[in-house]
Amino acid sequence: MSQGxxxxxxxxxxxxxxxxxxxxxxxPVQPGxxxxxxxxxxxxKSTLVKMIYGVMQxxxxxxxxxxxxxxxxxPAAARAMGIGMVLKHFSVFDALTVAETIALALPRVSMSxxxxxxxxxxxxxxxxxxxxxxxxxxxxxxxxxxEIIRCLLQSPKLLIMDEPTSVLTPQEAESxxxxxxxxxxxxxxxxxxxxxxxxxxxxxxxATILRH
Numbered sequence: 001m002s003q004g005x006x007x008x009x010x011x012x013x014x015x016x017x018x019x020x021x022x023x024x025x026x027x028p029v030q031p032g033x034x035x036x037x038x039x040x041x042x043x044x045k046s047t048l049v050k051m052i053y054g055v056m057q058x059x060x061x062x063x064x065x066x067x068x069x070x071x072x073x074x075p076a077a078a079r080a081m082g083i084g085m086v087l088k089h090f091s092v093f094d095a096l097t098v099a100e101t102i103a104l105a106l107p108r109v110s111m112s113x114x115x116x117x118x119x120x121x122x123x124x125x126x127x128x129x130x131x132x133x134x135x136x137x138x139x140x141x142x143x144x145x146x147e148i149i150r151c152l153l154q155s156p157k158l159l160i161m162d163e164p165t166s167v168l169t170p171q172e173a174e175s176x177x178x179x180x181x182x183x184x185x186x187x188x189x190x191x192x193x194x195x196x197x198x199x200x201x202x203x204x205x206x207a208t209i210l211r212h
Contacts, residue, residue, distance in 0.1 A: 014051060087162060
């Protein structure tokens with residue numbers, strides 16, 4: 001068994017009928033590393049991270065957290081293990097404020113306390129955001145910050161980013177990279193899916209490539 005790993009997928013396969021979306025995939029992730037997950041469209045990247053986040057279940061293979069085998073039965077179970085995920089399509093609500101939107105995914109907490117926590121996290125990681133601001137006034141990059149802060153308030157040790165810059169301007173993308181650098185420096189591992197190799201070179205320490 002690998003030593004010192006935060007998370008490991010070992011021999012993981014996912015079949016849909018006779019079609020193998022993932023076939024014997026192994027993926028080691030170390031604490032605090034920025035790890036790129038690469039491959040052409042259809043290589044199985046999103047399927048793999050959906051299994052890591054508990055949205056899907058593997059057909060075969062195992063996951064390990066800090067060297068212990070785990071079953072990730074749901075996104076709630078993943079979050080309880082310290083696994084967070086920022087999806088391609090944001091789950092935000094235009095009629096609510098930033099704080100109200102974030103509150104929907106968290107245990108019941110007073111809005112004043114939550115607003116304070118949002119400000120603390122946003123300042124620490126360079127995610128400038130006003131908790132009282134209506135979501136419908138936010139840019140796409142700011143809506144992504146809502147998703148990231150919602151994950152960070154649950155203290156993740158592994159944060160999955162699935163093509164996060166596909167809707168961002170270059171300036172917003174660089175701001176995101178600076179945030180991810182700070183998270184990694186604090187010990188949070190980043191699993192980063194991208195088709196943009198310049199981003200991978202800028203951000204990531206290691207890469208795993210899915211092929212065929």
